[in-house]
Amino acid sequence: MPGRPGLLVLMGSGETSPTMVETHRRVVRALGAAPRAVLLDTPYAFQENAADISARARAYFSRSVGLRVEAGAAVAGADWVFSGPGSPTYALERWARTSVAGDLRARVRSREGATVLASAAACTAGVATVPVYEIYKVGAEPYWGEGLDLLAPLGLRVVMIPHFDNAEGGTHDTRFCYLGERRLALMEPMLPEGTAVLGIDEHTALVVDLRGERVRVEGRGAVTVRLPGSRAVLPAGTRTDLDELRRLARGAGGRPVPVAGRAAGPPEVTLAEVARECAGRFERALTGRDSAGATRAVLDLEAAIALWAADTEEDEGGVERARETLRGLVAELGEAAGAWWAGDLVDGLLTLRTRLRQHGDYRVADGLREALRSAGVLVEDTPDGPRWTRSG
Template identity: 40%
Template structure:
């Protein structure tokens, strides 16, 4: 099997997908590995690996070992052979964020490609997400070079694992991305104009396989089927025409030889999709739902309800802690929580219910815990901002040798 995750590969939204895939390859036992090559150049590579392993242990309910190969030029011959051995013996191979071109550059050795192809022939599963997923096709998108550095649109050679199942394609995750707001960031940040140019560079027999965010495209070669799981869809596009599937199972032959229809594209003058009233991130949407509950409670002067909404928003951050999303999404969730905290402070100062300390104590303890975590991680600006928010809400924080204490400032 090949499982392609458009994004959110270590989020709660994709946990059940991993569990289902692992259950299908675990006879007689599971041997899962994490490939760290795509993010091997990053300074926080160790942290990403640790968080991913913890996600599989704590949420998926299984152990996954690290198959480390971060730089071909620095690895010894023994380290490379150990990497190949772990890769070859695994029946579940997972790789995710990072740089697709960096990974492909260090996977250029034919031995890596052959072991991945062997997984498909032997009934294992290759589960690639985000950057790693881009490398599955015959052609790979140098997304960072184009979007971040300003290189001209182009393709580079991919692993062509999907060619093993009869699908000659270029894989594009984050297909429905909407982070740009005022500019088109669909199609893995390329936007429609650049995608059209890139599409014109592909050979006639190569199609574009787009996978939306928080969506999995599961290709079962033995069953000759494709299953779409998650919140979005899978799109096959060729020369400006496309076909899309959502939450369904269909024949693999439809993917390799789709009957396509004209693609619906926005006015080229605007270059961006019409808003649909939702946010691209399930985490942010959950936080906004609790924010709406909190604002409703504020209107009713219900301190309990506001505190509950803030704590639930904090739970959203905890539940999605393993997801390797960008800081922007977490900042938006924190902004929802801070807004409720400040408005709760206004309610307290304006004469909220008596004995307010017992109602806000759980919330303040959570905020002080977040402040302590920020200080331990040397995020002093975040720690100072949390203290300032508490002060704005009438909470005085005292740092003492024995720990942190707090009190409600007297009201005038």
């Protein structure tokens, strides 16, 4: 590992989604050929689907980034280390019992290798940690847990808050990693004096070049440096240095932060936004009896779900909520096929069913076949592909 670049990457969310692919690729390219890559699964290890999350993450990095990742391997000596969603406090408790906590600190202190922490794992990087599960899901009174304080060697006394711009709550405030303004305002005075909040929006990354002490913000949101009575916002595209970030974290005004143009590549929308857009197009097409437009909207949503299939986060319900939307559109389209008797509509639905089966989404594919049957369209699978006939 000596001689390799030193990078610390902190992500607000979207760490295994299309929005962060280009960031991951740039980091991995900087490490040279065949870096040793390790996935720390600790934050979600308590979940029943932990093995599935790891498999999806490894598939994402292999397919989208060209990186072969070992799950649960030793951190020491790794060129690239990644950890993501789950419970920050669960991870910290277990890392403290092993060498992992010390190994992560050593990586940043030595300024070698790439350390990528996202979502729950990003929470652990500061001097204190947000106990997300305990406060938001269990209802504990607001408090801070001890953090890894990975940024202390960089001269930054901060707490990390990913999901900073979260808006899932709708009628209630879920910003600031689900704390909301009321709880965060209660918690800020509990922090050690001189500690700033470093907030990272969803689908956004703060990339720190540890050796060159350069900083950039990538993705679709912003990084916020918040202190009582003040805040500084660094939008995506910002390129500055660690000295400027230190000044902002101390509440001192510095030189204007330069903003560069965003690099091409990362999608500017999330899966939830794609689902809403496709559903809107679908309803307009259905109202106008535009069978081709309705079918195209459903096919576009299915393609987006396939693209986001590796996403291990649950922003706005994640992939499963998009699948629920898809199932609803499929049911409506099946009813329309029976009402309109449009052959091109049925053909489009069979194309969709084939794609669903290819992607392993048999539940929706079977639901589509049932919707067609209820509408009077019988589907027969043959060696030459599916065929349909009108019943009755």
